[in-house]
Amino acid sequence: MSVKVLAFAGSLRTGSYNRLALKAAIELKPADMQIETFDIAPIPLYNEDVRGKGFPPAVEEFRNKIRQAHALLIATPEYNYSMPGVLKNAIDWASRPPDQPFNDKPAAIMGASGSLLGTARAQYDLRRSCVFLNMHLINKPEVMIAQAHNKFDASGRLMDETTRKLIAELLVNLAAWTRRLSGEK
Numbered sequence: 001m002s003v004k005v006l007a008f009a010g011s012l013r014t015g016s017y018n019r020l021a022l023k024a025a026i027e028l029k030p031a032d033m034q035i036e037t038f039d040i041a042p043i044p045l046y047n048e049d050v051r052g053k054g055f056p057p058a059v060e061e062f063r064n065k066i067r068q069a070h071a072l073l074i075a076t077p078e079y080n081y082s083m084p085g086v087l088k089n090a091i092d093w094a095s096r097p098p099d100q101p102f103n104d105k106p107a108a109i110m111g112a113s114g115s116l117l118g119t120a121r122a123q124y125d126l127r128r129s130c131v132f133l134n135m136h137l138i139n140k141p142e143v144m145i146a147q148a149h150n151k152f153d154a155s156g157r158l159m160d161e162t163t164r165k166l167i168a169e170l171l172v173n174l175a176a177w178t179r180r181l182s183g184e185k
């Protein structure tokens with residue numbers, strides 16, 4: 001089977017390194033994988049009163065795309081040692097019952113940030129939320145793009161060879177993991 005991946009980044013800005021990392025993933029994916037990106041920008045702030053009246057259209061669309069995907073790829077920045085509020089907010093919205101769509105979903109995470117630790121702390125927080133939502137995350141390789149401002153060229157292409165290899169390996173592992181969980185060898 002061709003593995004259908006839904007990818008989203010926890011940054012809204014146009015020049016986001018995490019969005020660029022997803023662009024690199026599309027370039028580096030194995031032939032038997034399709035990657036569709038979803039922009040979380042239209043998702044409103046979570047409000048239980050609003051949910052009581054039904055999911056807003058952007059959330060409904062996000063939930064449907066998650067359901068339809070075989071696997072997920074999440075790229076997170078690090079804000080104050082954790083994942084950004086916009087990413088947590090999008091996950092919080094999509095996770096609400098009924099039929100929370102993250103359940104049983106294979107997933108891979110990565111992240112780009114300015115510091116030397118390259119989103120390590122944000123990724124561990126994101127991983128924790130994914131565990132609660134019963135997603136099945138790839139453990140290795142860990143793709144932590146440190147000092148992201150030095151890893152992309154002026155056109156936004158990921159130039160760092162080590163990082164390119166790690167992303168390619170992550171995606172190969174995600175394809176194999178997704179097949180394994182679906183019962184396909």
Ligand SMILES: Cc1cc2nc3c(=O)[nH]c(=O)nc-3n(C[C@H](O)[C@H](O)[C@H](O)COP(=O)(O)O)c2cc1C
Binds near residue numbers: 019079081112118
């Ligand atoms: C509110 C805020 C908090 C931040 N905190 C961290 C941090 O804790 N660790 C870190 O490595 N970078 C931190 N940064 C810098 C981000 O890593 C950097 O802006 C990065 O480019 C954001 O990802 P993006 O390029 O995908 O938007 C912070 C940036 C903002 C705006």
